[in-house]
Amino acid sequence: MKKSLSIIALAALLAACGHPSVPTSYSSDNKVPVIYPDYTDVVVPSNIAPLNFAVMEQGTEAVARFTFAGGEYTYGDGKKILIDEDEWKEMLAASKGKDIKVDVFANNNGKWTAYKSFNITVADEDIDQYISYRLIQPSYVAYEDLSIQQRDITTFEESTIYSNLSVSNEEEGQCINCHSYKNYKTDNMLFHMRQSFGGTMIVDNGNVKKVDLKTDSTISAGVYPAWHPTLNLIAFSTDKTGQSFHTKDIAKIEVQDTQSDLILYDVDKDEVSYISREENELEIFPTWSPDGKTLYYGSAYFVYTGRDHDKPDSLQSDTAAPIAMETEMIQRYKECRYNLYKKSFDPKTRTFGERELVYDAVANEKSATLPRISPDGRYIAFAEGNWGCFHVWHPEADIQILDLKTGNKVTTSPMNSKRSESYPVWSSNGRWIIFESRRDDGNYTRPYIAYFDKKGKVHKAFAVPQKDPSFYTFFLRSFNRPEFMVESVKISPKEFTSVAKTDARKVTFKEDAKK
Amino acid sequence: MKHSQYYSALVFAIIAYALLVMHSEYLYALQDNSIFIGGHTFMQELLNRNQGLWIWVGSYLTQFFYYPWLGALMLTMVWVATHLSLIVAFRPKGYWHIIPLLPVAFQLYAVMTFGYYIYYSKCPGYAFAMAVCILVMSIVAMMIRLAIDRFTKIKAKFTNIVLALCCIIYIVANPVVKLYSWTYPSKNFFAELKMYHAMDECRWDDVINENIKAKEPTNFMVMMKNVALIHTNKFDDMLKTNNCGTIYDAPDSLQVRTSRIGAPMLYYQFGQFNFAYRWAIENSVEYGMSIRHMKILIRSAMYNQELDLAQKYINLLKSTKFHRDWAIQKEREIHSSTLFYQSEECGNVVPLIVDDDVELDNDNSNCLDWIIRYFSSIEKAKNEKQQNVALCFSLVAKDGYRFATHFIDYVKTHPQGPIPHLYQEAAIMFGSMPDEALDISGFDFDNIIAERYNNFVREFYALKEQKLSDEEMASKLKPLYGETYWWYYYFYSDLVLY
Incomplete structure (x- = not known):
């Protein structure tokens, strides 16, 4: 009796681990199946993790057949298609520069339907092995547990770089943000901590230190960072940021800077100096060219009048006290639009040249932010919306790419959606762009990747794969600031925590570095 | 006497169940302020937290408060099981059998006195989470005792002391701490x-x-x-x-x-x-x-x-x-x-839904104030319902000028009348104030209301001449005028919005 039970159990185990067979009789539907995440006709890196998906067609059961140069595999687990990792690697290796054909069959009340095949094209190029992001609920003012995570996107391994729960308590919370790396490597990286144990965590050649970047001469501590690719310098914006809430617009929030400048932080000397603080300009989001000789950034021309713009002209008075900058920015938020500029940088003298216009978004009544230069220096990717700087909350915002050589825009519609796209980042080989998108539901930001081929063509974007295809459906946090890394962060969360609990080292302000 | 400890468990169960079911709305609110989502993602989220397993189990069981009688029955059963496990573990003699009752009694007290903390607790399903955690520990204690009984004949006294100490720390200390920090809700x-x-x-x-x-x-x-x-x-x-x-x-x-x-x-x-x-x-x-x-x-x-x-x-x-x-x-x-x-x-x-909406705003965490302010300052109500809300909230805010604007609109859009008594009371009062916000000369008010207002004013000044305090005046005038806007306007001053 025991023996026969063992045999049954073993058979059941083998059946569970095996490949389902495709149905022999079915009707055909000449449309591509609806699957989630949408991996139909996408181009993927040759080292990406398995593209597990769920079949969203009617029915209770689905089978997918993957046909590739080396053969075929079938998968099906209810309506989920869960691909074996080793077999997926085999498929990718055999399909470099080729297609994997996918046939999906769905069973609805005992009747199978075969859908139109789709392809997954495997690019010749790999993608950087790691990405990092902040996990945050799409909240407004409140925050609780935040963490900066790193994910090996060639597998499903995820780990925590730093979690604010290691120092937060019931009374005092800690906000963490703006993780950033030098040249895709993690021996030089940073992130900010605000409120409890506030300061900026700098990893300098593998050593962690905590600095306070606020000086009496600057608006705030450093905010949006950009590591110089070769020198131990970091450009930051300094910003006075506020939030207000839409009563009706589904954009829901406007995050506005009422003041902002750019500063340069010398990591070795713990000194900051101004890069740009032009009158009536709100400078933001610095980023370096790969050769480190040019600094790109966004800037909005905005003149405060002090007038209450909610009052009709007949009620205006010359003797009335000027209204607060914050109030005026709220009243005129649609007028705040950013262009992209650049300044030359001399690494020897560490001085900046005059400002030059790179992209005139304002002329088209648009606002361009979050610029990033491709590793070959030819393209600039950025987010563009109708106004403001925080496009993650702007449904109309899209990723745009400008060819700096020709001055023409690249067609980016394959990577965009009707909902917000923001924060584009190039992979170290320039063939992949990761960005934030709210295309799934409008509110929760997911990391998407698009292929940018050698001819400068953008391909359809796909969601970073997850082991469970329903993960994004049930996960109530946003993926914020996706960044590529070629290696994992070596500092442990514990080490970060112990430094986080120390006092921040005050930086000094150096006036004469400004040109 | 032999089974008295089991009787006490039965009595406790009846009392606990009755107390819980008597507060069925509270039990419903417990599940309403919690959630359990099936699937791996939710489980993983909770398991990553401190004490996540108990919270996950607690959240699952808390769902059953949707039917308060059912959730209450389950919670009572968990407590009774805890009590019985402790009896088996410690086998208290005589009056000491009351001791195993304490942890569950503390839990009952803690659950019943959580009050407004149900909105502020960061431990969803805390009632069951705590109960199941303690039950598991009790069962462990019981198992240890049974194992000891089976395999050893000696050291019983020493073992009892050690077990008692452990259990006091793990079982009693936690509810006691909570007992100090919780008070009865209103x-x-x-x-x-x-x-x-x-x-x-x-x-x-x-x-x-x-x-x-x-x-x-x-x-x-x-x-x-x-x-x-x-x-x-x-x-x-x-x-x-x-x-x-x-x-x-x-x-x-x-x-x-x-x-x-x-x-x-x-x-x-x-x-x-x-x-x-x-x-x-x-x-x-x-x-x-x-x-x-x-x-x-x-x-x-x-x-x-x-x-x-x-x-x-x-x-x-x-x-x-x-x-x-x-x-x-x-x-x-x-x-x-x-x-x-x-x-x-x-x-x-x-x-x-107001059409001519302002675009950006902030309620500064004061919802009641924002709603009253927002609706009392509607510029153009698009329907009767909005018009009424604007009028009512102008009155709540005691804003005579805004009331006057909305009242004039109301009368224009209701030429056939009748004007609600509440608005008549307010209009007559604001219209008769020295710095009148409203010119009421053209309006046709109900004579009884106008007469009643005159009486109110007369009595108000008569009491004032007697040098009565505001509280005394409010109390004396309440039986006759307590439901009028005049009484509200002059004597209600506790509109603390939070």
């Missing part, structure tokens, strides 16, 4: 729970009656009652239904704010879907997702036409045990605009 707390539940189900008469029953309702209760009056078109009853709210009655250490305990629902009822969504999210971020917030997120997303977002939350709610039907109904409404627009909720809420 009656208004329970009334608020009932009113919220009734409002969620559009049982408007229940909302109104609960407020009338309250001796001194909170301002949150008064606002819920006014929502019920607004949706049942009984504006004229505003001051006849206990409209003088007080501040919440909660432990001093707890700063109860409406933004936490009811803002998402209130904003939703007033057609302010972005603000409803915002506070449901803010509260979920800080104190954990709950059924009630999930429902508001779904409703707000639907009215905002963010259907994919609504579907996301519906998918989550569909995976719960007892709110699946509600979610499926909403899913039907997503796919059928006819169903959606024919729903009672829609009929209540849509007329309150």
Whole structure:
């Protein structure tokens, strides 16, 4: 009796681990199946993790057949298609520069339907092995547990770089943000901590230190960072940021800077100096060219009048006290639009040249932010919306790419959606762009990747794969600031925590570095 | 005497069950402020937290408070099992058999006195989480005792001491700590729970009656009652239904704010879907997702036409045990605009959506103040319901100028009358003030109301000449004029909005 039970159990185990067979009789539907995440006709890196998906067609059961140069595999687990990792690697290796054909069959009340095949094209190029992001609920003012995570996107391994729960308590919370790396490597990286144990965590050649970047001469501590690719310098914006809430617009929030400048932080000397603080300009989001000789950034021309713009002209008075900058920015938020500029940088003298216009978004009544230069220096990717700087909350915002050589825009519609796209980042080989998108539901930001081929063509974007295809459906946090890394962060969360609990080292302000 | 310890367990079970079931609305609120979502993602989220396993189990069991009798039965059974395990583990003699009763009695006390902390707890399903955790420890103690009994004959005394110490630390200490930090909630707390539940189900008469029953309702209760009056078109009853709210009655250490305990629902009822969504999210971020917030997120997303977002939350709610039907109904409404627009909720809420809306605003965490301010300053009401809300909230805010503007509009749009008594009372009063906000010369008021106002003024000044304090005057005039706007205007000064 025991023996026969063992045999049954073993058979059941083998059946569970095996490949389902495709149905022999079915009707055909000449449309591509609806699957989630949408991996139909996408181009993927040759080292990406398995593209597990769920079949969203009617029915209770689905089978997918993957046909590739080396053969075929079938998968099906209810309506989920869960691909074996080793077999997926085999498929990718055999399909470099080729297609994997996918046939999906769905069973609805005992009747199978075969859908139109789709392809997954495997690019010749790999993608950087790691990405990092902040996990945050799409909240407004409140925050609780935040963490900066790193994910090996060639597998499903995820780990925590730093979690604010290691120092937060019931009374005092800690906000963490703006993780950033030098040249895709993690021996030089940073992130900010605000409120409890506030300061900026700098990893300098593998050593962690905590600095306070606020000086009496600057608006705030450093905010949006950009590591110089070769020198131990970091450009930051300094910003006075506020939030207000839409009563009706589904954009829901406007995050506005009422003041902002750019500063340069010398990591070795713990000194900051101004890069740009032009009158009536709100400078933001610095980023370096790969050769480190040019600094790109966004800037909005905005003149405060002090007038209450909610009052009709007949009620205006010359003797009335000027209204607060914050109030005026709220009243005129649609007028705040950013262009992209650049300044030359001399690494020897560490001085900046005059400002030059790179992209005139304002002329088209648009606002361009979050610029990033491709590793070959030819393209600039950025987010563009109708106004403001925080496009993650702007449904109309899209990723745009400008060819700096020709001055023409690249067609980016394959990577965009009707909902917000923001924060584009190039992979170290320039063939992949990761960005934030709210295309799934409008509110929760997911990391998407698009292929940018050698001819400068953008391909359809796909969601970073997850082991469970329903993960994004049930996960109530946003993926914020996706960044590529070629290696994992070596500092442990514990080490970060112990430094986080120390006092921040005050930086000094150096006036004469400004040109 | 031999079985007396089991009798005590039985007596405890009866008392505990009765106490729990008597507070069925509270039990319902416990599950409403918690959530359990099936699947790996939710489990992983909780398991990553400190004590995550217990929270996960607790959240699962808390769902059963949807039927308070069932949840109460389960919780009582867990406690009885704990008690019996401890009896087996320690085998107390004589009166000492009362000792194993203490941990469960403490738990009962803790659960029954959680009060406003149900909104601020960061441990969803805490009642069951605590109970199951202690039960497991008790069972471990029992197993150890049974093992010791079986395999050793000696050291019983020493073992008992060690076991007793361990259990005191793990079992008694925790509830005792909580006992010190918790105090009894107010009656208004329970009334608020009932009113919220009734409002969620559009049982408007229940909302109104609960407020009338309250001796001194909170301002949150008064606002819920006014929502019920607004949706049942009984504006004229505003001051006849206990409209003088007080501040919440909660432990001093707890700063109860409406933004936490009811803002998402209130904003939703007033057609302010972005603000409803915002506070449901803010509260979920800080104190954990709950059924009630999930429902508001779904409703707000639907009215905002963010259907994919609504579907996301519906998918989550569909995976719960007892709110699946509600979610499926909403899913039907997503796919059928006819169903959606024919729903009672829609009929209540849509007329309150203001067209000429301001674009950016901030309520500074004071929901009641924002709603009153916002609606009393509507420039152009688009329908009668908005007009009435504007008038009523101008009166609540004692803003004669805004009332005057809305009143003139009202009279123009209702040339045939009749003008509600409440508005007549206010118009007569504001019109007779020295710095009159309203010229009432052209209006035709009810003689009885005008006469009554004259009497009120006469009696008011007569009492004033007697040098009575405001409180004494309020008390003397209340029997005759307590439901009039004049009494409200002169004597109610406790509109503390929080």
